[in-house]
Amino acid sequence: MKKQNSYENNEGASQASHRCSWRCLGPLTFHTQAVGDMVCLSHGHQRAERNKDTFRNGLVFSSRPLKVQERLRLRVEKDFFKWNGSLRVGFTNVSPSGRSLPLPSMAIPDLTNTPGHWAAALPESFCPAGAELEFWVSAGGSIYISGNNGTGLKLLTGVDLSRPLWALIDIYGQAYSISLLGSEKQGLVCRRSCPAAEALLPPDCDNQLSLAPGVSGLEEDCDEDMETSEGTSCVVCMTKEARVTLPCGHRCLCSQCSSKVSQQFGTCPLCRHQISAPHVQIRRVPVLV
Structure with a gap:
């Protein structure tokens, strides 16, 4: 086990x-x-x-x-x-x-x-x-x-x-x-207490944080994260661009999911390194004048 x-x-x-x-x-x-x-x-x-x-x-x-x-x-x-x-x-x-x-x-x-x-x-x-x-x-x-x-x-x-x-x-x-x-x-x-997140993990009994596609309870209520192509997507929602770099160096979460993972788990979903203050990296679109 x-x-x-x-x-x-x-x-x-x-x-x-x-x-x-x-x-x-x-x-x-x-x-x-x-x-x-x-x-x-x-x-x-x-x-x-x-x-x-x-x-x-x-x-x-x-x-x-x-x-x-x-x-x-x-x-x-x-x-x-x-x-x-x-x-x-x-x-x-x-x-x-x-x-x-x-x-x-x-x-x-x-x-x-x-x-x-x-x-x-x-x-x-x-x-x-x-x-x-x-x-x-x-x-x-x-x-x-x-x-x-x-x-x-x-x-x-x-x-x-x-x-x-x-x-x-x-x-x-x-x-x-x-x-x-x-x-x-x-x-x-x-x-x-905070409401329990629904089905954040599959029932496979491995004591590890393994967030799956289609996670419920992570509402997309803002549009600052864009949908993205496969390979650069958030490992939680699998639809938005991963623009948050965690202290461990993994850039694997969108900003919306980052706050929820930080509050509910406090660790990187890939390597389990503790999250203290995630570094959010957002692409800026130049304004043409």
Whole structure:
């Protein structure tokens, strides 16, 4: 199974620092570096799938810390009744970027026996294929889960709120494929994470960013990028001219797709080099006088 060699998440430079508006909680995906040995990520790092021939080695984490009362939403995509038990969910004060690989094989007891980890097993009835659920930590330090039918359960108490909290999910037992649907925080105004991009990656489980022709969600709402012939086109939309040179030297994106790739992934789609400040190169048409 191919694993990503390196990815500098910076815990906020390309993720939490971005805001679409004051209502935006920031982008949210699965962390691309701290991934269980039997898990592969796809669909823009918003789907995580464990090898169904094993019931463990399915740990994943959120790409950024979550706020108190921020509800993380999941959908179970596939299940397999060869195994007993199902998802384990919780939170951790330990940054995913600082974890050594390989990760422990199970959240319970491998992680929960060490400081800074809180996780609980979900009932199998909460996790059939197609089920959507959300979990969060309350202002009192308790973890709650809510399922499809609105039934809520208190999973555990005693979470330390004095430090940042990343969500942890153990794709365990029967549920072996899940999608991250984003998050929301209720209040006077409901705040949400950035909308999930649709089908940014094919479901081929390779943990690599591989943007395909005809990507949905990348609207062409300006005309500063011209359509171009084959060979110089943007690797995302495949129609406009690639006029953005990334820090790694690859000139592979149009300006419209460049901003979206930078915000959602933070890496070059060709070589995975981190994007800091892309250098936009635009051809100027001389004005005849």
